[in-house]
Amino acid sequence: MSSETIMTVPHVNQKKPSSLFNILRKMWDLKLGMMGGVIIVGMLICAVGAHLIAPFDPYEQDIMERLLPPSFLEGGSAKHLLGTDSVGRDTLSRIIYGTRISLIVGISAVLIQVVIGVFLGLFAGYYGGKTDSAISFMVNVMMGFPFILLAMSLVAVIGPSLQNIIFALGITGWPVFTRVTRVETIKLKECEFVLCAKTLAFSTMRILLKHILPNILPSILVLGTVEIARAIIRESLLSFLGLGIQPPTPSWGMMLAEGRDYMLSEWWLAALPGFAIFLSALGINLLGDAIRDIVDPHMRKS
Amino acid sequence: MKAYIIRRLFQAIAVCLAISMISFFLLFLNSDPALLLLPPEAEIEDIEIFKKSMGLDRPVLIQYLSFLKKVLLHGDFGNSFVSKIPALDLVIERIPATLKLSLLAVLLANALAIPMGMISAVKRYTLADNLITFLALVGQAMPLYWFGIMLIIIFGVFLGWLPISGSDSFVHMIMPSITLGAWLLPVNMRLVRSGMLDVLNQDYIRTARAKGLFEKTVMIKHAFKNAMIPMVTVTGMQLSLLLGGAVVTETVFAWPGLGRLAVESIRMGDYPVVQAIVVFFALCVVIGNLLADILTAFIDPRIRLE
Numbered sequence: 001m002s003s004e005t006i007m008t009v010p011h012v013n014q015k016k017p018s019s020l021f022n023i024l025r026k027m028w029d030l031k032l033g034m035m036g037g038v039i040i041v042g043m044l045i046c047a048v049g050a051h052l053i054a055p056f057d058p059y060e061q062d063i064m065e066r067l068l069p070p071s072f073l074e075g076g077s078a079k080h081l082l083g084t085d086s087v088g089r090d091t092l093s094r095i096i097y098g099t100r101i102s103l104i105v106g107i108s109a110v111l112i113q114v115v116i117g118v119f120l121g122l123f124a125g126y127y128g129g130k131t132d133s134a135i136s137f138m139v140n141v142m143m144g145f146p147f148i149l150l151a152m153s154l155v156a157v158i159g160p161s162l163q164n165i166i167f168a169l170g171i172t173g174w175p176v177f178t179r180v181t182r183v184e185t186i187k188l189k190e191c192e193f194v195l196c197a198k199t200l201a202f203s204t205m206r207i208l209l210k211h212i213l214p215n216i217l218p219s220i221l222v223l224g225t226v227e228i229a230r231a232i233i234r235e236s237l238l239s240f241l242g243l244g245i246q247p248p249t250p251s252w253g254m255m256l257a258e259g260r261d262y263m264l265s266e267w268w269l270a271a272l273p274g275f276a277i278f279l280s281a282l283g284i285n286l287l288g289d290a291i292r293d294i295v296d297p298h299m300r301k302s
Numbered sequence: 303m304k305a306y307i308i309r310r311l312f313q314a315i316a317v318c319l320a321i322s323m324i325s326f327f328l329l330f331l332n333s334d335p336a337l338l339l340l341p342p343e344a345e346i347e348d349i350e351i352f353k354k355s356m357g358l359d360r361p362v363l364i365q366y367l368s369f370l371k372k373v374l375l376h377g378d379f380g381n382s383f384v385s386k387i388p389a390l391d392l393v394i395e396r397i398p399a400t401l402k403l404s405l406l407a408v409l410l411a412n413a414l415a416i417p418m419g420m421i422s423a424v425k426r427y428t429l430a431d432n433l434i435t436f437l438a439l440v441g442q443a444m445p446l447y448w449f450g451i452m453l454i455i456i457f458g459v460f461l462g463w464l465p466i467s468g469s470d471s472f473v474h475m476i477m478p479s480i481t482l483g484a485w486l487l488p489v490n491m492r493l494v495r496s497g498m499l500d501v502l503n504q505d506y507i508r509t510a511r512a513k514g515l516f517e518k519t520v521m522i523k524h525a526f527k528n529a530m531i532p533m534v535t536v537t538g539m540q541l542s543l544l545l546g547g548a549v550v551t552e553t554v555f556a557w558p559g560l561g562r563l564a565v566e567s568i569r570m571g572d573y574p575v576v577q578a579i580v581v582f583f584a585l586c587v588v589i590g591n592l593l594a595d596i597l598t599a600f601i602d603p604r605i606r607l608e
Binding site for chain 1: 584
């Protein structure tokens with residue numbers, strides 16, 4: 001017991017980078033990162049080339065072939081690999097097209113979050129004092145809302161559409177970025193290179209954007225990746241609750257909601273789109289972990 | 303200590319006020335709340351009469367102040383548009399169901415998260431640690447409602463072991479609380495793990511080992527107790543995560559709690575109820591955070607002195 005425990009004290013381990021343990025661990029990490037990368041590349045291919053890959057038109061209904069099970073189940077046909085839904089649309093094609101929606105929403109929403117969050121975080125951290133209090137207060141208020149209630153009410157009021165979903169997710173999700181940026185800015189603003197830039201009478205904007213921001217970017221990148229996964233899950237959740245993407249647009253969350261009505265007999269209708277959401281979120285998270293290990297070894301897995 | 307508590311108390315009140323303001327002004331985002339509140343086929347004259355009777359023709363700020371006054375003095379959020387019952391009563395009626403579900407979920411999640419996080423930290427970089435962290439990663443990618451639906455499909459439909467909806471007995475609580483617990487598990491586990499790792503690096507752990515204490519004693523008495531301090535703060539902050547998760551879980555399992563009421567009310571445009579729920583949730587979160595902060599300050603003198 002005790003010899004093992006000594007092995008596990010972190011700094012002992014870090015001094016022996018060539019131990020078998022670490023090599024094995026790196027391979028494991030790399031493998032997971034690779035897996036994430038493969039999933040993401042697959043998603044990107046599906047999103048960009050949906051019209052080339054998808055075997056059917058995602059909107060084309062065929063009432064004669066409705067509720068077909070996937071081909072790997074009894075009664076399934078090779079024509080519709082993942083079966084068809086209640087109006088005979090091809091599930092595989094809808095899932096492939098759904099990738100597009102998910103990625104568009106995920107990436108755009110996170111971009112909005114980053115712009116608002118990082119900007120506020122830089123100001124709060126750099127100026128401190130009243131500015132900091134005011135911005136931190138805003139963050140606290142946003143954190144006090146259960147996200148889902150705020151996003152749902154927002155969408156209910158402004159109306160569900162692709163743009164509005166992106167807006168709602170962007171406008172509710174920025175506080176995490178503010179928090180991270182603020183803490184890092186506070187650390188950085190006392191560094192020599194910032195003090196030096198100040199002495200040279202550089203404008204505040206220049207210091208913030210050219211000297212501080214580039215040093216925060218790695219953290220933002222890592223957080224941003226993970227937040228894309230979160231935004232995808234949240235979009236699907238809003239759509240699932242009927243307050244997201246509207247039919248007949250193929251969105252994974254909405255497919256899941258439609259499939260829920262057939263849960264007792266045609267279970268795959270709910271299971272498959274959910275698996276797509278899960279797989280893409282997992283891929284993004286794995287990749288995010290790998291990026292974190294590459295850009296910042298200090299933050300490693302803690 | 304007193305000054306610290308008072309300062310935090312004022313902050314908490316300010317946050318609550320701001321949230322009530324947002325939940326109120328949300329209605330005005332779409333230019334005219336009367337159009338949201340009335341059926342789409344309402345005549346223009348009817349809209350005018352409705353506005354007058356509801357006081358919607360007054361300046362927005364005045365309307366907010368009168369809303370706030372009613373809420374603060376009488377707990378009056380207005381009547382539900384759907385059931386005509388005071389919105390607050392509807393909310394209060396649903397609290398026990400959500401509370402039961404949440405408590406069980408938190409218990410389940412922590413019963414697994416604490417040992418898993420500790421094993422993962424103490425046996426860092428071993429197979430067990432890698433498996434546990436991987437599991438956490440998988441758990442975080444799992445959409446909560448999909449997990450719930452999969453549970454229903456497997457245990458409710460295929461195996462037929464558990465009822466798929468309803469809330470009459472303890473059996474009905476099993477799947478919803480597992481779903482909600484699984485939502486909290488990865489987060490809590492990661493927190494325990496990183497908390498333990500921080501503590502294990504401290505000098506007092508080395509001292510404890512050096513004086514020849516059993517490893518078990520070191521882990522439980524010296525490491526675990528200290529690792530729990532950040533957990534208290536985080537548990538307070540998790541209330542918002544928990545309530546958000548409850549909204550989804552209750553919808554999936556048709557659990558008659560606040561979350562489902564929230565979703566139904568938002569869908570039907572029953573704004574008084576929505577506002578009452580938002581303010582209630584915000585109060586829970588803010589009070590939770592406040593208590594956690596105060597508790598942490600009590601346990602950890604370093605925070606008090608800052």
